[in-house]
Amino acid sequence: MTAAAHPVDAVIFDFGGVFTESPLTQFAAFESRHGLPERFLAGVIKARMDDGAFSQFERGELDFDTFDRAFLAETTAAGHPVAGRDLMDLLSLPLRDGMVQAHAQLVSRGVKTGCITNNTPGSTASDWVKADQRGDVARVFDRFEVVLESATVGLRKPEPAIYTLMCERLGVEPTRCVFLDDLGVNLKPARRLGMHTIKVPLTQWQTALDALEAVLGYGVRGA
Numbered sequence: 001m002t003a004a005a006h007p008v009d010a011v012i013f014d015f016g017g018v019f020t021e022s023p024l025t026q027f028a029a030f031e032s033r034h035g036l037p038e039r040f041l042a043g044v045i046k047a048r049m050d051d052g053a054f055s056q057f058e059r060g061e062l063d064f065d066t067f068d069r070a071f072l073a074e075t076t077a078a079g080h081p082v083a084g085r086d087l088m089d090l091l092s093l094p095l096r097d098g099m100v101q102a103h104a105q106l107v108s109r110g111v112k113t114g115c116i117t118n119n120t121p122g123s124t125a126s127d128w129v130k131a132d133q134r135g136d137v138a139r140v141f142d143r144f145e146v147v148l149e150s151a152t153v154g155l156r157k158p159e160p161a162i163y164t165l166m167c168e169r170l171g172v173e174p175t176r177c178v179f180l181d182d183l184g185v186n187l188k189p190a191r192r193l194g195m196h197t198i199k200v201p202l203t204q205w206q207t208a209l210d211a212l213e214a215v216l217g218y219g220v221r222g223a
Contacts, residue, residue, distance in 0.1 A: 010176065011114075011178045012195075014180060016182075019140060022202045027090060047078070049185070053067055060150070064084075064121070092128065093130070100136065101221060118150040159189070178197075179197050
């Protein structure tokens with residue numbers, strides 16, 4: 001490994017789509033089964049990124065039943081009714097062991113780590129993975145110095161304030177942080193703050209570890 005491009009005090013992670021398989025793969029499978037247009041579900045969410053049912057749910061502004069009805073109204077208006085509860089049923093995702101090991105390596109080196117995750121009221125990250133891996137998720141979260149959950153703090157990615165709050169809680173400058181996320185829209189505000197950003201691909205996610213190692217100047221993969 002070569003020397004790091006710049007000093008790094010903290011590595012900040014998204015959870016779903018980084019430590020787990022991307023939810024988009026589950027969305028695509030659902031769309032295929034039900035004859036929906038490709039990227040229909042993500043399109044409905046993105047169409048009202050700031051004030052849509054899913055965004056409000058992630059900020060803790062709607063309870064589950066209200067979200068269920070509101071998302072159904074939005075998808076119906078878009079031409080294909082899908083209830084909110086059907087969307088949430090898709091969020092049971094396999095954990096990526098390689099990312100878990102990389103995180104453990106960072107912690108062992110004394111690097112500060114944090115997690116910014118968009119979640120929903122009454123849920124935890126463990127609810128979004130396969131049942132037999134929930135204990136592993138709990139151990140991952142025990143290693144983070146700071147965890148910001150959108151439904152708890154009332155902010156969600158890509159709102160700039162949630163990235164600033166993470167840096168404040170970690171006690172680091174944005175320019176000395178690396179942020180990993182699977183969605184480009186979530187990386188843009190972090191990059192504007194001065195963070196080094198890495199996009200985690202939908203399938204070839206290991207390339208994100210290559211990029212992280214290049215920034216850090218040392219390996220983070222388990223032995």
